[in-house]
Amino acid sequence: xxxxxxxxxxxxxxxxxxxxxxxxxxxxxxxxxxxxxxxxxxxxxxxxxxxxxxxxxxxxxxxxxxxxxxxxxxxxxxxxxxxxxxxxxxxxxxxxxxxxxxxxxxxxxxxxxxxxxxxxxxxxxxxxxxxxxxxxxxxxxxxxxxxxxxxxxxxxxxxxxxxxxxxxxxxxxxxxxxxxxxxxxxxxxxxxxxxxxxxxxxxxxxxxxxxxxxxxxxxxxxxxxxxxxxxxxxxxxxxxxxxxxxxxxxxxxxxxxxxxxxxxxxxxxxxxxxxxxxxxxxxxxxxxxxxxxxxxxxxxxxxxxxxxxxxxxxxxxxxxxxxxxxxxxxxxxxxxxxxxxxxxxxxxxxxxxxxxxxxxxxxxxxxxxxxxxxxxxxxxxxxxxxxxxxxxxxxxxxxxxxxxxxxxxxxxxxxxxxxxxxxxxxxxxxxxxx
Amino acid sequence: xxxxxxxxxxxxxxxxxxxxxxxxxxxxxxxxxxxxxxxxxxxxxxxxxxxxxxxxxxxxxxxxxxxxxxxxxxxxxxxxxxxxxxxxxxxxxxxxxxxxxxxxxxxxxxxxxxxxxxxxxxxxxxxxxxxxxxxxxxxxxxxxxxxxxxxxxxxxxxxxxxxxxxxxxxxxxxxxxxxxxxxxxxxxxxxxxxxxxxxxxxxxxxxxxxxxxxxxxxxxxxxxxxxxxxxxxxxxxxxxxxxxxxxxxxxxxxxxxxxxxxxxxxxxxxxxxxxxxxxxxxxxxxxxxxxxxxxxxxxxxxxxxxxxxxxxxxxxxxxxxxxxxxxxxxxxxxxxxxxxxxxxxxxxxxxxxxxxxxxxxxxxxxxxxxxxxxxxxxxxxxxxxxxxxxxxxxxxxxxxxxxxxxxxxxxxxxxxxxxxxxxxxxxx
Numbered sequence: 066x067x068x069x070x071x072x073x074x075x076x077x078x079x080x081x082x083x084x085x086x087x088x089x090x091x092x093x094x095x096x097x098x099x100x101x102x103x104x105x106x107x108x109x110x111x112x113x114x115x116x117x118x119x120x121x122x123x124x125x126x127x128x129x130x131x132x133x134x135x136x137x138x139x140x141x142x143x144x145x146x147x148x149x150x151x152x153x154x155x156x157x158x159x160x161x162x163x164x165x166x167x168x169x170x171x172x173x174x175x176x177x178x179x180x181x182x183x184x185x186x187x188x189x190x191x192x193x194x195x196x197x198x199x200x201x202x203x204x205x206x207x208x209x210x211x212x213x214x215x216x217x218x219x220x221x222x223x224x225x226x227x228x229x230x231x232x233x234x235x236x237x238x239x240x241x242x243x244x245x246x247x248x249x250x251x252x253x254x255x256x257x258x259x260x261x262x263x264x265x266x267x268x269x270x271x272x273x274x275x276x277x278x279x280x281x282x283x284x285x286x287x288x289x290x291x292x293x294x295x296x297x298x299x300x301x302x303x304x305x306x307x308x309x310x311x312x313x314x315x316x317x318x319x320x321x322x323x324x325x326x327x328x329x330x331x332x333x334x335x336x337x338x339x340x341x342x343x344x345x346x347x348x349x350x351x352x353x354x355x356x357x358x359x360x361x362x363x364x365x366x367x368x369x370x371x372x373x374x375x376x377x378x379x380x381x382x383x384x385x386x387x388x389x390x391x392x393x394x395x396x397x398x399x400x401x402x403x404x405x406x407x408x409x410x411x412x413x414x415x416x417x418x419x420x421x422x423x424x425x426x427x428x429x430x431x432x433x434x435x436x437x438x439x440x441x442x443x444x445x446x447x448x449x450x451x452x453x454x455x456x457x458x459x460x461x462x463x464x465x466x467x468x469x470x471x472x473x474x475x476x477x478x479x480x481x482x483x484x485x486x487x488x489x490x491x492x493x494x495x496x497x498x499x
Numbered sequence: 500x501x502x503x504x505x506x507x508x509x510x511x512x513x514x515x516x517x518x519x520x521x522x523x524x525x526x527x528x529x530x531x532x533x534x535x536x537x538x539x540x541x542x543x544x545x546x547x548x549x550x551x552x553x554x555x556x557x558x559x560x561x562x563x564x565x566x567x568x569x570x571x572x573x574x575x576x577x578x579x580x581x582x583x584x585x586x587x588x589x590x591x592x593x594x595x596x597x598x599x600x601x602x603x604x605x606x607x608x609x610x611x612x613x614x615x616x617x618x619x620x621x622x623x624x625x626x627x628x629x630x631x632x633x634x635x636x637x638x639x640x641x642x643x644x645x646x647x648x649x650x651x652x653x654x655x656x657x658x659x660x661x662x663x664x665x666x667x668x669x670x671x672x673x674x675x676x677x678x679x680x681x682x683x684x685x686x687x688x689x690x691x692x693x694x695x696x697x698x699x700x701x702x703x704x705x706x707x708x709x710x711x712x713x714x715x716x717x718x719x720x721x722x723x724x725x726x727x728x729x730x731x732x733x734x735x736x737x738x739x740x741x742x743x744x745x746x747x748x749x750x751x752x753x754x755x756x757x758x759x760x761x762x763x764x765x766x767x768x769x770x771x772x773x774x775x776x777x778x779x780x781x782x783x784x785x786x787x788x789x790x791x792x793x794x795x796x797x798x799x800x801x802x803x804x805x806x807x808x809x810x811x812x813x814x815x816x817x818x819x820x821x822x823x824x825x826x827x828x829x830x831x832x833x834x835x836x837x838x839x840x841x842x843x844x845x846x847x848x849x850x851x852x853x854x855x856x857x858x859x860x861x862x863x864x865x866x867x868x869x870x871x872x873x874x875x876x877x878x879x880x881x882x883x884x885x886x887x888x889x890x891x892x893x894x895x896x897x898x899x900x901x902x903x904x905x906x907x908x909x910x911x912x913x914x915x916x917x918x919x920x921x922x923x924x925x926x927x
Contacts, residue, residue, distance in 0.1 A: 351567040
């Protein structure tokens with residue numbers, strides 16, 4: 066078969082992403098897709114958990130989830146009735162740097178989605194009864210988190226890798242800190258931190274850029290805040306100085322979750338792409354890369370064993386994780402460290418390099434199939450200042466990577482003798498496997 | 500939904516469904532087999548899922564370690580799923596790379612090796628997968644409720660199988676299961692994406708036609724109808740959170756009542772999406788049970804589950820109980836809401852609203868070519884593709900009277916399993 070067009074012709078770029086800025090600073094990114102009959106909205110405001118006081122960890126998260134609990138003009142039920150009756154959805158959530166939102170609707174209901182988004186962002190009232198109900202829901206969520214071996218391992222890992230830094234603290238807080246947060250704390254946080262400054266909004270689907278601009282002007286054009294937002298600075302992030310091993314016992318669990326890792330690059334670091342491609346070789350490609358091959362395919366120790374690279378604004382993490390029987394934690398740990406050692410001492414093979422380059426280049430258009438996929442991608446172009454042509458330059462950037470680039474990136478970030486090693490699960494005295 | 504699809508049956512019995520979509524240079528291929536936990540005998544639970552795993556362990560042409568890299572190398576993605584009625588394998592690739600995916604699926608349809616060492620290594624992988632599931636209280640509760648809700652039908656077992664069976668199933672058991680169910684006569688091939696149907700059909704014939712097909716007899720058991728009584732079960736385990744799950748028999752997907760039941764589910768617990776990839780869902784904050792249970796602080800959250808299945812399965816409502824209440828009190832409140840549904844017809848506008856929600860969910864799912872190819876094969880496993888194309892219109896045809904009759908027939912207190920997960924309360 067000969068395709069009628071090349072892969073690159075469907076990749077978003079400057080020719081079909083429209084970037085506009087409202088007078089109050091809100092950045093709009095639109096990509097029309099009239100093959101679809103619906104529209105996705107995705108974006109963020111600059112109000113993240115990095116601003117949470119230590120005794121009120123979870124404040125940004127709590128505030129984000131409370132935005133839809135009632136506004137100056139609508140109560141909780143009427144807000145959701147409007148959305149759900151149209152088959153539309155809208156949700157908010159906080160991360161370290163931002164509070165993000167995403168929603169979707171049939172194209173005919175985009176005005177409704179815009180209006181609801183604007184209403185929740187600019188005029189939430191945090192009704193006491195709703196706040197108290199939401200608090201109970203958050204506390205139950207934390208109790209469930211405390212029983213999750215995966216979540217517990219991740220929390221412990223982050224706290225050891227990023228001590229005294231917001232990256233090491235849970236965005237959803239702890240039981241005690243959620244109990245400390247009052248209704249007025251939410252209102253204050255909203256008043257002080259939410260505003261058009263730093264807000265980005267991507268719209269993708271069956272709508273024109275002109276129409277998006279018109280709707281944004283109507284619903285957000287008059288949103289102004291009279292305050293200057295608080296900023297914060299934190300201790301510099303340093304790599305682990307020695308290996309640290311931590312076991313968290315959660316009685317009664319059949320499986321233990323294991324995370325082994327260290328710092329990774331920031332998204333804007335020059336090594337990012339080489340590290341990312343290397344990570345694919347290490348623990349993604351095929352059935353979870355080299356780690357999957359060693360821990361799952363050859364040793365049969367785990368259902369999942371893979372590597373991930375999480376690159377943020379100030380730093381990142383490079384992690385290998387696996388779910389294993391409690392009695393196999395040490396065996397799996399040794400196999401993973403062996404793979405990390407190999408990864409940092411010898412270059413990947415030419416075949417691995419080419420396989421993964423082809424995979425990266427070939428799968429990129431697949432990740433851009435849906436409106437939501439495109440919205441996320443173009444939002445990241447803006448968030449990390451990669452340029453609107455980044456997706457179109459991507460295959461050239463990936464093709465230019467060499468085995469040496471990957472080895473250099475691996476060595477810069479991973480020292481197999483200085484790792485954070487965390488497991489969470491039942492006591493490992495019994496091996497349940499046959 | 501109106502759309503053009505091409506349906507062909509090859510001489511070996513392989514049913515082929517194709518849908519051209521020219522919005523992106525991508526093709527998604529799905530191969531569906533009529534095998535899943537529904538086909539499993541006592542002592543062999545989990546065998547279908549394990550066979551699915553073995554399909555990644557190599558053929559003579561694509562040995563283990565080659566096969567799993569072949570699609571990724573071409574920039575594609577692929578996976579497989581085993582469920583009650585079916586097992587399916589898919590590859591989504593750049594349009595000009597689909598040949599490899601077809602060659603690979605045709606090859607492993609009949610040529611997988613099931614090497615003894617690979618079987619044993621995979622045994623511990625599958626057990627590990629099950630252990631991961633066992634970490635979740637809701638898996639333990641689900642498993643117990645499902646087991647109690649059937650007398651003899653294999654739907655009573657979890658797809659992943661019991662630990663005892665996973666330890667005792669042999670290489671020869673797996674291979675026999677594979678040989679019986681994996682062949683063109685028991686399969687459906689679905690393709691969606693950027694191709695010319697006539698040309699790709701030629702390629703399909705070249706690849707799949709040489710394989711020998713045979714039909715597979717239906718399993719020898721009877722469908723189970725409504726439960727004869729209320730059963731109550733309890734599961735104890737770690738944690739601080741109590742869960743309540745209530746399960747009733749649900750109609751098979753081919754029964755007319757299934758569509759009324761879909762509306763009932765939507766009214767009670769919010770709309771359910773048939774999208775497997777992309778599309779997301781719609782929240783359930785205005786559903787009747789959310790308003791009665793979550794807004795009144797009897798529950799923290801809840802959801803409903805109605806599956807399109809070959810035989811009557813289960814409609815389940817799962818509730819995370821509010822810490823200030825006992826599950827029995829929450830059950831009383833649930834029953835009050837069900838009484839409302841059984842006492843008088845709902846408004847036509849409620850039905851219209853559920854139908855619009857379903858239309859929106861279809862629209863979201865249509866953006867994704869992989870999801871569209873999934874849809875093509877999915878309904879073939881319990882009915883025909885027309886089930887799917889007629890789905891939204893059949894929802895719109897439901898009347899308040901049909902809905903009332905369906906609620907009265909199925910959602911009774913003496914025809915259900917009530918399951919409670921009671922935490923031991925231990926805090927770390």
